[in-house]
Each structure stands twice: as structure tokens, then as C-alpha cells.
Amino acid sequence: MEKLTIEIPAQSVVIRHALCPHGHDLMDPLHPMDGDASIRVVVRGPRATGTLRFHPAYGNHAVETDLSLRDGEVYELLCPECGSSLSHREERCLFCSAPLFVFYTPRGGHVVGCTRKGCHHHRLELVDLESQLASLFQDELKPRY
Ligand SMILES: [Zn+2]
Ligand SMILES: [Zn+2]
Numbered sequence: 001m002e003k004l005t006i007e008i009p010a011q012s013v014v015i016r017h018a019l020c021p022h023g024h025d026l027m028d029p030l031h032p033m034d035g036d037a038s039i040r041v042v043v044r045g046p047r048a049t050g051t052l053r054f055h056p057a058y059g060n061h062a063v064e065t066d067l068s069l070r071d072g073e074v075y076e077l078l079c080p081e082c083g084s085s086l087s088h089r090e091e092r093c094l095f096c097s098a099p100l101f102v103f104y105t106p107r108g109g110h111v112v113g114c115t116r117k118g119c120h121h122h123r124l125e126l127v128d129l130e131s132q133l134a135s136l137f138q139d140e141l142k143p144r145y
Contacts, residue, residue, distance in 0.1 A: 011057040011058065011059045011060050012057075012058075012059075013057070013058040013059075013124070014036050014056050014057050014058070015039065015056045015057075015058060015103070015105065015111060016037075016056070017105050017106050018039045018103035018104070018105060018111065019103065019104040019105070019106075020079035020081065020082060020084050020086060020103075020104070021079075021084050021086075021104065022079065022081075022082050022084055023104075024079050024080075024081035024082055026039050026040055026041060026079065026080070026103060027039060027040075027056075028040035028053060031053055031064075033053065033055045033056065033062065033064070034055070034057070036056045036057070037056060038053040038054060038055065038056060038064070039053065039054040039055075039056055039103065040052070040053050040080055041053075041054070041077045041078060041079065041080060041086060042077070042078040042079070042080050042083070043065060043067055043069075043075045043076070043077055043078075044075060044076040044077075044078060045067055045069070045073060045075045045076075046073065048067055049067070050065055050066045050067030051065060051066055051067075051080070052064070052065040052067070052075075052077070053065070058111070058124055059122075061120055069117045070117060071117050071118035072116065072117065072118055073116070073117050074098045074099065074115050074116045074117075075115050075116075075117065076099075076115065077101045077115065086101045086102060086103065087099045087100070087101055087102075087115070088100035088101065088102045088112060091112070093114040093115075093116065093119060093121050094121060095114070095119055095121045096114065096116050096119045096121070098114055098115050098116035098119065099115050100112050100113060100114055100115065101113055101114075101115050109124070110124075111123075111124050112124075
């Protein structure tokens with residue numbers, strides 16, 4: 001399939017569905033960030049394990065966590081439901097070579113990001129682009145002023 005890269009204005013897309021490899025929904029509507037359900041995962045670092053919430057707006061790097069994360073350290077992300085690792089099986093970060101994590105979105109899309117704190121490499125991969133773009137821009141384009 002042809003690969004097409006599109007530029008999405010930062011934070012204009014809000015992730016509504018993020019799944020572990022076994023299909024558990026990682027969205028946490030009980031802990032919204034800026035009014036939208038956050039993405040909740042278990043974070044395992046070199047010293048401790050805790051909970052991490054990602055801001056659902058794509059490109060917003062805000063996180064909430066009970067673990068003290070240190071810039072430059074690599075953290076493994078796990079599904080809070082089944083404990084599966086969210087690490088990408090094949091790829092590593094192009095910038096810092098840390099493992100990448102992946103969230104699955106409906107219809108075969110992915111959100112991929114770097115597991116190293118402070119490295120903001122990430123991307124959104126959409127499969128079935130036409131229908132996904134249509135739904136993204138109809139339902140999920142949020143105005144930011
Ligand atoms: Zn799971
Ligand atoms: Zn990286």
C-alpha cells in the first residue's frame with residue numbers, strides 16, 4: 001500500500017479510541033484532561049511501576065503520573081487491564097533508538113510514540129485513509145483559539 005504522510009496541525013485531533021494489542025480500551029473518561037477522556041496505561045520504570053495518563057489531543061505532550069519520570073530514561077508501557085506490553089514489536093525511535101510504544105485505533109490505525117521521557121518523537125498512522133480522514137475531520141477536529 002502506498003504510504004502517505006499528512007501534516008496534522010498540533011492538537012487538532014483528539015484520540016477517542018486507543019486499544020492494547022488485545023483490544024482493551026485504554027481511554028479513561030473518569031479522568032478527563034481538558035474535558036476529553038485521557039489515555040491510561042501502566043508505566044514501568046527502572047525503580048518503580050505506576051500509572052500514566054496521556055493527554056488525548058495528538059501532539060500535546062502533557063502527562064499525569066504518580067511516578068517521578070526522569071528526562072532521558074526509558075519507560076515500558078503496559079495495558080492496565082491485561083498487562084500486555086504496548087511496545088512496538090519491530091521499530092525503534094529514529095531519533096534516540098529507544099523502543100516505541102503503540103496504541104491501536106479502530107480500523108487499523110496506530111499512534112506510535114517514543115518511550116524515552118523527553119523525546120517527543122511520535123506519529124499517527126492511519127490506514128483506510130479516506131474514511132478515517134473523513135471521520136477525523138468531521139467529528140474530531142476541535143477548534144483551538
Ligand atoms: Zn489489554
Ligand atoms: Zn526517542
